Amino acid sequence: MNIKENLLYIKNTLPEHVTLVAVSKTKPVLDILTAYDAGQRIFGENKIQEMTQKWEKLPKDIQWHMIGHVQRNKVKYMAEYVSLIHGVDSFKLLKEIDKQAKKNNRTIDCLLQIHIAEEDTKFGLDENELNEILQSEEFLQLKNIRIVGLMGMATFTEDQNQIKKEFRKLHSIFSTIKNSIANITILSMGMSGDYPLAIKEGSTMVRIGSSIFGARNYH
Ligand SMILES: *Cc1c(COP(=O)(O)O)cnc(C)c1O
Numbered sequence: 001m002n003i004k005e006n007l008l009y010i011k012n013t014l015p016e017h018v019t020l021v022a023v024s025k026t027k028p029v030l031d032i033l034t035a036y037d038a039g040q041r042i043f044g045e046n047k048i049q050e051m052t053q054k055w056e057k058l059p060k061d062i063q064w065h066m067i068g069h070v071q072r073n074k075v076k077y078m079a080e081y082v083s084l085i086h087g088v089d090s091f092k093l094l095k096e097i098d099k100q101a102k103k104n105n106r107t108i109d110c111l112l113q114i115h116i117a118e119e120d121t122k123f124g125l126d127e128n129e130l131n132e133i134l135q136s137e138e139f140l141q142l143k144n145i146r147i148v149g150l151m152g153m154a155t156f157t158e159d160q161n162q163i164k165k166e167f168r169k170l171h172s173i174f175s176t177i178k179n180s181i182a183n184i185t186i187l188s189m190g191m192s193g194d195y196p197l198a199i200k201e202g203s204t205m206v207r208i209g210s211s212i213f214g215a216r217n218y219h
Helices: 003-013 029-037 046-059 072-078 091-103 125-134 137-141 160-180 195-200
Strands: 020-023 042-045 064-066 086-087 110-116 146-152 186-188 205-208
Touching: 003 020, 003 029, 029 046, 042 046, 046 064, 046 072, 072 091, 086 091, 086 146, 091 110, 091 125, 091 137, 091 146, 110 125, 125 137, 125 160, 146 160, 160 186, 160 195, 186 205, 195 205
Parallel strands: 020 042, 020 205, 042 064, 064 086, 086 110, 110 146, 146 186
Antiparallel strands: none
16 A cells, blocks of 8 residues: 555545545554655544544644544543544534533534435434524524534445435535535545545545555454
């Protein structure tokens, strides 16, 4: 695996309006530095503890994105530095992020995660829950978070039509709220296996891990 080659290849194929999040979960600090030296500044992790250890060791101009499921009691560990939280899937979590952001005297950008996959193992809000949050009085009181877009994960399947259908659905929800709410600019969808399709369907941010860093070994 040549990390630099992979990274530059992918960067060159992405349209200009699409932002690349290099997903470095499980990968060592040295791999991240290789990508950093090749110009990459946005990295995605799915565990707060692991991300925080890496943040401590690595250059401070890296933007850290939390792309995994977030436990409320761990928000405090990343509130000082996290640049974007992709997986916000409840109002309770949003309130905790607001509280911790306030403690750190900052505003934290968030994406609301929408459930688009067929599997019920994937987290996320449905359209009704999304609208409930966005229209609630309480939401307007949260001054230290900013909703800047939506995130979703398609079903893990070979069926391209199924994936396309799910991406389309997410894009359509995105278009609707973009027209009614300020600051909504990011649609985070697409991973190594499906990002070209995600971009065709309107993604503005792709989260790519294994196609840059190689397959992950969890043992
Ligand atoms: C791991 C992960 C990715 C990257 O997956 P690859 O298939 O390695 O590109 C993207 N998004 C989320 C939410 C992930 O957990």
